[in-house]
Amino acid sequence: MRSERLKWAVAAAAALILVAGAAVLLRLYSEHRLDRLALDEAASMNMDGIEEPELVYIFNSFSSSSGNTGDPERLAEIRARLEKLVSDDGDSPYSARSKFSLAEIYLLQKEWDKGERLLQELAAEQSPVGGFAEDELQALLAMLAARDAAGGKPxxxxxxxxxxxxxxxxxxxxxxxxxxxxxxxxxxxxxxxxxxxxxxxxxxxxxxxxxxxxxxxxxxxxxxxxxxxxxxxxxxxxxxxxxxxxxxxxxxxxxxxxxxxxxRIGLVSPVDGDLIEGDRIAFRWHAVPGAAYYQLSIAALEPDKDGRAAGSIKSPLEERWTGTSAEYRMEDLRSRLIGYVKRQGTSKNDFALGTQSILGVVYPGGQFVWAVDAYSAEGRKLTSSAAHRFDRPDRPHFHTPADGLTEGDRLVQQQRYEEAVAAYEREGGGDRTLRALAAMALHGITADDPGDPAKALAYLERIKKPSKQDAETIGYARKQLTGTDAE
Missing domain, CATH: 2.60.40.10 (Immunoglobulins)
Structure with a gap:
């Protein structure tokens, strides 16, 4: 009897040892599995939010950019982590995403063959990559295949x-x-x-x-x-x-x-943030072989909500210059208003008007960058001083003193447009004031304000020394009222 009890005790102890051992092995396997899943998921999530290198897309009619300046060290770290994950065996649901992310990095770094091999593996495995990436996988493979003769395709x-x-x-x-x-x-x-x-x-x-x-x-x-x-x-x-x-x-x-x-055309002056204090401003640049004439454009560096310089739409100037210098009267540039610009941000309160649309191409207290384009005799643009990417210089090419800046002007720069209209009304009937009031009346001062052409016309007709642009704006306002062209 005692021996039977001993046998049962030994068997029970052995069973407990087996169960405990299995539990330990299961726990170790689970931890390894969970660690693998966590690493794969982390790599995938990191790649989704990575600061990938910026690409600039350039067409004849526009330029755009994607990504940002990126972090080369972080990109190298993510690449190394993904390469380790991809080289390990495993059936993680994130494996395909990790492989696709690594292929993206290879393509960004122009290692075309490495990227293509990974993408081909994914296509052969028919692994779910997730979301839009399925279409992107096929698009990238088609792009890479087009590097070589495509099997007799036309x-x-x-x-x-x-x-x-x-x-x-x-x-x-x-x-x-x-x-x-x-x-x-x-x-x-x-x-x-x-x-x-x-x-x-x-x-x-x-x-x-x-x-x-x-x-x-x-x-x-x-x-x-x-x-x-x-x-x-x-x-x-x-x-x-x-x-x-x-x-x-x-x-x-x-x-x-x-x-x-x-x-690109090299600019000579102004380029060092010069303060333009006189009543004239002179521009100089380097010559371009074969250029028949040049045209200038000016953009204001307007502060965003965080106070950082955020460029506006550049304003092209119509004059053609045959040499490598140009000169303008400051008052002439102040009287030219560029096309009315409304910027709507992510929220209703994140709204701004282009300051140059109201105060003129160059105005007191502003900061500006300028560019010059070179053209052939046939009017074909040969090159420009302007960069294609969307960032702006850390400091302006020139700026102007705040002398002559009125209360209304300051309120426009602060994006307080209703208050600016009231201030301009109090200031009286100077030509600058009337132009600013007419611009805001004609196009509206909020995102959903269509404007009031009749009110704008009343301001415009009071201008004592109308410019060519004033006359064109009067014609436009009358057309808006009547639906027909008017002299």
Whole structure:
């Protein structure tokens, strides 16, 4: 009997040891599994919020940018972490996302073959990448495949990209339908995209469109052609205006469209934040070979809600200059109002009007940057001093003293428009005041205010020394009232 009890005790102890051992192993496995999941999820989340390098997209009609200045050290850290995760075995639900994120980094760093291999693996595995990335996966594979001859597919469009006559390799070339009113800042999956080869050449091939056409497939139609580049690649260069603004793609034909960048124009003065105290301002710049004439533009650096300089829309000046200098009367620039600008932010209270729309191209107490464009005798823009990226210089090219700034002017700069109108009414009937009141009356001082042409016309007709622009604005206000052109 005693031996039977001993046998049961030994068996029970062994069972307890097995259970405890299994529990320990299960706990260790679970911790490893959870650690793997946590690492994969962290890598995926980090990649989703990563400060990826900025790309500047440049078309003849506009420029845009995506990403930001980025953090190279953080990008290298994320790359190393993702490479470790991808090299480890595992069936984590985040594995596909990690692999896709690593491929994105390879492409950003122009390691095309590495990125393509990962994307091909994902496509072969038919792994869910998640959300929009499914379409983006196919778009990126199509873009990378177009680097080489595409198995006898017809070439619909080809061309080259050059920087000062030298081939620009590894540049994204994007097709945007000429009829498209908008632009998606990250084009992959939305537009046909190709990559230039070592000789700076690109090609778009005809795809099998027996099924439903995808946005990233080149199709017959009229397109605007642009490029996507890192800021440091395009720094110091400006797009030469193409021979034609768009290109037509048609089956059975091979179109050609070349894009070239020329060195930017060097500015001489003012460039060092000079204070312009006199009644005139002189601009000087370096000559451009082959330029027949030059035109200037000026933008105000207006403070945002945080007090940082945020550039406004630049105001082109109509005069043509055949030399490398220009001079303007300050009063003349003050009397020119640029197109009325309304900026609506993310909230109802985040609203602002363009100060140059009310106070003129150059006004007292303002900070400004300027640019010059060079043109051929036929009117083709050869280059510019302006950068394509959207950031602004840390300090202005010039600024003006606050002498002559009225209470109404200050309230406009503070974005207190109702108070500005009341202050201008108290100030009397000077031409500057009447122009400011007319601008705000004509177009409105809130996002949903359509304006009052009759009130604007009453202000405009009181101006004692009307300018050419005043006369044009009067004609516009009368047309708004009557629906017809009026003298």
């Amino acid at each position: 070439i619909l469009l080809e061309g080259s990209v050059t920087l000062d006559g030298q081939p620009a390799s590894g540049v994204y070339v994007v097709l945007r339908k000429a009829s498209d009113p908008g632009w998606v800042t990250r084009p992959f999956g939305h537009y046909p995209v190709a990559v230039t080869d070592e000789a700076g050449r690109y090609r778009f091939y005809g795809d099998d469109l027996s099924g439903e056409a995808r946005p990233w497939q080149a199709q017959p139609g009229e397109y605007e052609v642009g490029v996507g580049m890192l800021p440091e690649e395009v720094e110091g260069y400006h797009l030469v205006e193409p021979d034609r603004p768009t290109v037509t793609i048609a089956y059975g034909e091979t179109g050609r469209y070349d894009l070239s960048f020329a060195p």
